[in-house]
Amino acid sequence: MTNIRFRAALGRVASYAPTPVASTGEPPRPLSANETPHGPLPGVLEAIAAAGAAVNRYPDARCRxxxxxxxxxxxxxxxxxxxxGGSVALLQALFQAFGEVGDEVVYAWxxxxxxAELAELAGLRSxxxxxxxxxxxxxxxxxRVTPSTRMVVVCNPNNPTGTVVTREEIRAFLARVPSDCLVVLDEAYIEYTRAAGAGSGVDLLQEYGNLVVLRTFSKAYGLAGLRVGYLLAAADVVTQLDKPCLPYAVNTLAQRAAEVALGLQEELALRVEATVAERTRVREALLALGLPVPEAQGNFVWIGLGGDAVEFGRWCMARGVAVRAFAGEGVRVTMGTVRDNDVFLEAVAGWAGVPGRAAGRHSGEAMAGVDV
Structure with missing residues (x-):
């Protein structure tokens, strides 16, 4: 133990912890991180290989x-x-750039x-x-917006509940927020949205100079392992936000892969539709079992299990399926392959927490010590 004095904020936040997995046996089916089950789009791997010839040089700092x-x-x-370097890196820059210590940031919970962690580390009050x-x-x-509010973040579709607000609801909201307060629309899952009236806030950028729209290549585009995202905003916002961003943060391979993937919209649409179809199938199966599942618009579903969430997560892990459990609230389940989803539904069918099934606990069958 050292005598180093760290910032007090570090004592109030925890390191990000992915869902733990068992150390023995087959790897669990990965339904916890909202990754796509599809491999890279056609031509992306070839583009990465070609770009690899230049990795002895720094990447283009401006990603031109x-x-x-x-x-x-x-x-x-x-x-x-x-x-x-991913939409999270841009979020971190936003939290650092727009607000002094003690200012407020408003977001849903x-x-x-x-x-919450980004706000704490930036010295902002959540x-x-x-x-x-x-x-x-x-x-x-x-x-809840006050003169001390410097930023409002709206995750649409919302992670982890998968719900959306419509474009007109966003427009009405923007009309109420002061023009000197930044509104950030986090649209990491927008490609999967099918709800009537919902859609991207990109069309509102010209109308509202305080609007920022965040996107990522990690989800629908299948480039989670390369970490690349982007935002759209007024030019002066971009100029200021560029300052806290680390130079050369987006590597050469990521830049080229994202550029190629962006040009493959027809292939992307086929994969997204396959995921949407699985989302519909899984949600309908869960509803048929009597489980509470809101209308889902991301590449995942949310099961509001309250105090049973952690036990359910352990139950799934013991049956070879990794899901994301939020203690006391619910469980988020990413859509995987058809077989992944079938195995998950088989696990659900055997869980005693399904409404109408005889009560019982399964902690003895779950993996001891697994913290989901």
Whole structure:
């Protein structure tokens, strides 16, 4: 134990902990991290291999080719695009750049678990507004905005509940938020959204200069292992936000892979539709068992199990399926392959917590010491 004095904030946050897995036997089916079960899109691996010839050189610090491709894809000026090492890295820069120590950031809860940690580390005060039946309560969030609020974050679709708010609800919300307060739409799962009236906030960027839209290549595009994301915002926001971003944060392979993947929209659409179909199938099966599952719009479903969440997570892990359990709240289950999902549903069918099934505990059958 050293005598080093760390920042007090470090004592109030925990390191991010992925769902633990068993150390023996076959690896569990990975339904805990919202990854796509599909491999890289056609041509991406070849592009990565070709780009590998230049890894003795630093990557393009400005990600110019990828930035230009994103700008063309969205029909915006390249000065309104900022690429980063995953959307989480850009979120970290946002929390650092827009607010002084003690200022407020408003977001829903439960939502993406890293919002709280990023706020704490940046010295911002979190204002967490409860979800309403698993959905962002935008009216309540607008009510909580004060002169000390520097940023509001809306995760849409929401992680982990999978619910969405519509474009018109977002527009009405933006109309209530002061123009000097940043509104960040975290759209990591927007490609999977099929709800009527829902959609991206990109179309609202011209109308609202305080709007930022975050995207990632980690989910639908299948590049989670390369860590690349981007945001769209007003040019002056991008200019300021570039300052806390680490230089050369997006490696050469990631830049090239993302550029190629962005140009494969037809192939991407087929894979997304396959995931949406599985999401529908799994949700309907869970509803048929009497489990509480809100309408899902990401590549995952949410089961509101309350105090049974951790036990259910252990039950699934013991049957070879890794899911993400949030103690006292619920369980998030990523859509995997058809077989992955079938194995998960088989595990659910055998769980005593299913409504109407005889009560009983399975902790003796679960893996001892697994903390999900």
């Amino acid at each position: 080719e990828l930035t230009g491709a994103i700008a063309r894809f969205h029909g915006v000026d390249a000065g309104r695009v900022l690429v980063g 439960r939502s993406f678990e890293l919002y 204002v967490q507004v409860p979800l309403a039946d698993g959905v962002h309560d935008l009216a309540a969030m607008a009510d």
